[in-house]
Amino acid sequence: MAAFEGLANLEIWKRLDEIRNRLIWSAVALVAMFGVSYMYTPYILNQISEKLNQLVFLSPGEAFFARLKLAFVMGLILTAPYILWHIWRFAGHGLKKSQRRSAFWLIPISFLLFSVGAAFAFFVVAPVALRFFLSFASTEMEALISIQALTNFVIGLVIPFGLMFELPVLMLFLAKIGIVTPESLVKNRKYAILIIFIAAAVLTPTPDAIAQIALAIPLILLYEISIVIIKIVWRKRLREAARSRE
Amino acid sequence: MTRVEPLSDELNMEQELVTEEVAESALDVPAVEPIETVEYGTGEEEKVKLMSLVGHLTELRQRLIISLLCFFGGSIFGWFYATPFIQYIGKNVGPFVFVSPSEAFLALLKLSLAIGLVISSPVLLAQLWLFIMPGLLPREVFFFRRYVPLIMLLFLVGLVFAHFTVYPIALKFFLGFGSAKLEAKLAISRFLGFFLAMHLPFGVMFELPVVLLTLVKAGLLRVEFLIKQRKVAYLGAFVIGALLTPPDPVSQVLMAVPMLVLYEISLFLARRVKPIAEEVVQKSVLGGED
Numbered sequence: 001m002a003a004f005e006g007l008a009n010l011e012i013w014k015r016l017d018e019i020r021n022r023l024i025w026s027a028v029a030l031v032a033m034f035g036v037s038y039m040y041t042p043y044i045l046n047q048i049s050e051k052l053n054q055l056v057f058l059s060p061g062e063a064f065f066a067r068l069k070l071a072f073v074m075g076l077i078l079t080a081p082y083i084l085w086h087i088w089r090f091a092g093h094g095l096k097k098s099q100r101r102s103a104f105w106l107i108p109i110s111f112l113l114f115s116v117g118a119a120f121a122f123f124v125v126a127p128v129a130l131r132f133f134l135s136f137a138s139t140e141m142e143a144l145i146s147i148q149a150l151t152n153f154v155i156g157l158v159i160p161f162g163l164m165f166e167l168p169v170l171m172l173f174l175a176k177i178g179i180v181t182p183e184s185l186v187k188n189r190k191y192a193i194l195i196i197f198i199a200a201a202v203l204t205p206t207p208d209a210i211a212q213i214a215l216a217i218p219l220i221l222l223y224e225i226s227i228v229i230i231k232i233v234w235r236k237r238l239r240e241a242a243r244s245r246e
Numbered sequence: 247m248t249r250v251e252p253l254s255d256e257l258n259m260e261q262e263l264v265t266e267e268v269a270e271s272a273l274d275v276p277a278v279e280p281i282e283t284v285e286y287g288t289g290e291e292e293k294v295k296l297m298s299l300v301g302h303l304t305e306l307r308q309r310l311i312i313s314l315l316c317f318f319g320g321s322i323f324g325w326f327y328a329t330p331f332i333q334y335i336g337k338n339v340g341p342f343v344f345v346s347p348s349e350a351f352l353a354l355l356k357l358s359l360a361i362g363l364v365i366s367s368p369v370l371l372a373q374l375w376l377f378i379m380p381g382l383l384p385r386e387v388f389f390f391r392r393y394v395p396l397i398m399l400l401f402l403v404g405l406v407f408a409h410f411t412v413y414p415i416a417l418k419f420f421l422g423f424g425s426a427k428l429e430a431k432l433a434i435s436r437f438l439g440f441f442l443a444m445h446l447p448f449g450v451m452f453e454l455p456v457v458l459l460t461l462v463k464a465g466l467l468r469v470e471f472l473i474k475q476r477k478v479a480y481l482g483a484f485v486i487g488a489l490l491t492p493p494d495p496v497s498q499v500l501m502a503v504p505m506l507v508l509y510e511i512s513l514f515l516a517r518r519v520k521p522i523a524e525e526v527v528q529k530s531v532l533g534g535e536d
Contacts, residue, residue: 136350149346206348
């Protein structure tokens with residue numbers, strides 16, 4: 001009996017229990033947001049297909065599955081902060097209070113940056129790219145865009161833009177743990193720009209230069225902004241270090 | 247006669263070198279490694295100065311630059327002819343559609359690159375030839391001279407054949423299943439894939455005589471064997487026809503029948519070909535009698 005009580009009190013059981021609860025809550029949230037997103041998919045699809053004369057579906061289930069896919073991706077994006085918060089709370093057990101405080105802003109900031117990137121892709125890049133591609137329609141080649149292809153096109157733009165806009169968070173993190181310094185960032189700017197352009201080409205769904213440039217330019221701006229922020233943080237930290245030495 | 251970095255005069259010089267006599271006798275000259283000097287057995291000694299590695303790389307670089315420039319020039323030219331080309335192939339098919347946003351742009355891009363490749367292919371092949379030729383033995387040069395034009399010609403004949411017989415028949419057959427309720431709205435990328443699949447395999451297929459005759463000449467196949475295995479060859483033709491064409495019996499048959507005809511033509515020609523080994527034996531026997 002005593003042995004069982006001892007087992008029941010072990011830290012690991014509590015932790016496993018916690019994981020189970022957090023997983024359930026994450027799943028519930030995901031399903032709920034998925035349902036809500038599904039309601040809003042017609043609005044999204046209307047918004048995208050504004051530029052098109054007609055939208056077709058070529059296999060019986062296509063329209064339904066395209067909506068499902070869109071709803072799932074939207075639900076995942078909207079639930080991501082909540083899931084990340086759970087992960088963070090769970091991982092936080094092993095962290096010191098000061099560490100926990102310093103990372104407090106991480107989730108809202110990364111969500112905000114992702115949203116900005118996704119919105120930029122959805123409202124600016126996607127329409128421009130779409131107009132460019134539709135300009136190749138002619139009497140020999142009529143545009144008869146299928147809903148699946150269109151949904152994939154938009155998702156393929158929104159997700160990479162959102163993810164790539166997390167660049168400042170990544171850079172601040174790397175600066176925090178001391179892997180990069182403001183000087184090294186300035187010195188290696190050439191390579192950073194090159195890598196940004198390559199990554200933009202790989203991540204965007206189409207082989208044209210439009211989406212690539214549309215992704216690379218904001219990223220270069222974000223890179224510069226990150227350098228400024230890191231410089232400020234760096235200076236503050238040096239000042240603190242100097243003060244503590246005195 | 248000394249050759250130092252031949253670039254422009256190469257062709258003329260090689261023509262001088264490879265007279266019929268040289269080429270014939272070269273067949274039974276054992277392969278000599280062209281390390282420093284190569285004796286061609288014409289009585290007159292031909293010293294071949296080898297180019298340094300850097301020289302070869304420099305030449306390769308030049309030839310690559312020329313090839314790429316021609317390819318890009320051809321592609322830019324092709325960009326303006328991509329739309330007329332689509333118009334031409336779509337004459338009986340009706341307007342194409344594109345299903346995913348980037349499809350039309352990609353189709354035009356690929357088409358212009360393909361046109362660029364076709365237009366610049368003489369230059370590309372000439373560059374390749376000029377690069378490898380100095381490293382070839384005279385009999386190899388002779389072999390290339392004789393067979394490469396033939397191979398290319400047969401390939402072109404295959405393409406033309408496909409375009410004017412098989413392709414229209416297949417297209418008519420497939421579009422015949424359309425009706426008022428079942429409208430043909432062909433996606434451009436898929437149609438281009440179909441177009442390619444109805445042409446390229448025929449170009450390859452028309453090389454059959456060259457392949458068979460080469461094998462017979464090399465002594466790897468005997469004419470009697472080819473005649474005996476005709477049944478297997480016919481089966482093979484239908485299997486290959488099924489593999490190389492879109493998965494339907496019509497284009498399979500359309501491909502298999504010309505292949506059978508080509509097989510018979512090859513057999514007809516192969517009866518008149520003597521394997522190299524026999525030739526050599528005969529020659530050496532004759533030589534012994536002298």
